[in-house]
Amino acid sequence: MKFTEQLWQDIQPIYDSILKHGFVAELSAGNLPNATFQCYIQQDALYLADFARALNQLAARSATPDDMLQFTQFAQNAILVERVLHETYFALYAIQPETVKMPACFAYTNYLLATTALQSVAVGAAAVLPCFWIYRQVGKHIYQQASQENPYRAWIDTYAGDAFDQSVTQMLAITDQFAELASPSEREKMRDAFRLSSRLEWYFWNDAYEQNRWLV
Numbered sequence: 476m477k478f479t480e481q482l483w484q485d486i487q488p489i490y491d492s493i494l495k496h497g498f499v500a501e502l503s504a505g506n507l508p509n510a511t512f513q514c515y516i517q518q519d520a521l522y523l524a525d526f527a528r529a530l531n532q533l534a535a536r537s538a539t540p541d542d543m544l545q546f547t548q549f550a551q552n553a554i555l556v557e558r559v560l561h562e563t564y565f566a567l568y569a570i571q572p573e574t575v576k577m578p579a580c581f582a583y584t585n586y587l588l589a590t591t592a593l594q595s596v597a598v599g600a601a602a603v604l605p606c607f608w609i610y611r612q613v614g615k616h617i618y619q620q621a622s623q624e625n626p627y628r629a630w631i632d633t634y635a636g637d638a639f640d641q642s643v644t645q646m647l648a649i650t651d652q653f654a655e656l657a658s659p660s661e662r663e664k665m666r667d668a669f670r671l672s673s674r675l676e677w678y679f680w681n682d683a684y685e686q687n688r689w690l691v
């Protein structure tokens with residue numbers, strides 16, 4: 476079994492919870508309240524800036540030019556591809572940019588920045604992988620069910636599309652390569668990192684859905 480297949484097995488219950496979550500279910504049905512989606516997009520803009528930084532840290536710390544190229548390309552795409560999507564919705568709903576991260580966004584971005592700076596590149600790669608992989612699986616899942624009239628169609632099409640599919644496949648291949656070279660204890664750290672980021676994906680959607688705020 477490939478290492479990444481094992482990673483997915485580990486998070487199957489988390490992934491099931493994501494699919495069952497009200498945010499994903501309502502996004503798929505097209506009846507997610509607009510205010511909830513707007514809040515998500517605002518937070519996601521903050522997330523993406525740090526996600527690109529995390530990928531650039533992996534690029535800077537890569538041992539081979541090929542890995543460096545991959546991570547810088549992922550970082551560029553995180554900004555370019557997602558910016559198109561965000562600009563569409565920022566303009567459509569006249570969304571104002573937000574500057575304050577909600578708890579999940581704060582936890583997730585700081586976790587990614589710390590992990591990609593301080594842990595090995597292999598562990599850092601495992602930490603950024605759920606962002607790619609879970610979105611592909613969720614995108615494809617929703618795509619099968621969503622109608623053409625779904626107001627969140629641009630979001631769904633981005634993540635269910637071929638261009639994104641290819642980048643996820645590349646990210647999976649890189650992670651499997653790192654795992655082959657890693658010691659058993661480092662592979663354990665990779666599994667932990669993958670699981671933690673997967674959890675934080677659930678929390679990210681949940682914060683927008685619950686309009687979670689800092690209580691103190």
Ligand SMILES: Cc1ncc(C[n+]2csc(CCO)c2C)c(N)n1
Pocket residue numbers: 519522523526549552553556557605606607610676679
């Ligand atoms: C919380 C959160 N997690 C994952 C993504 C998806 N995503 C963000 S950047 C990137 C890589 C290149 O496009 C991907 C797949 C998101 N938007 N928001």
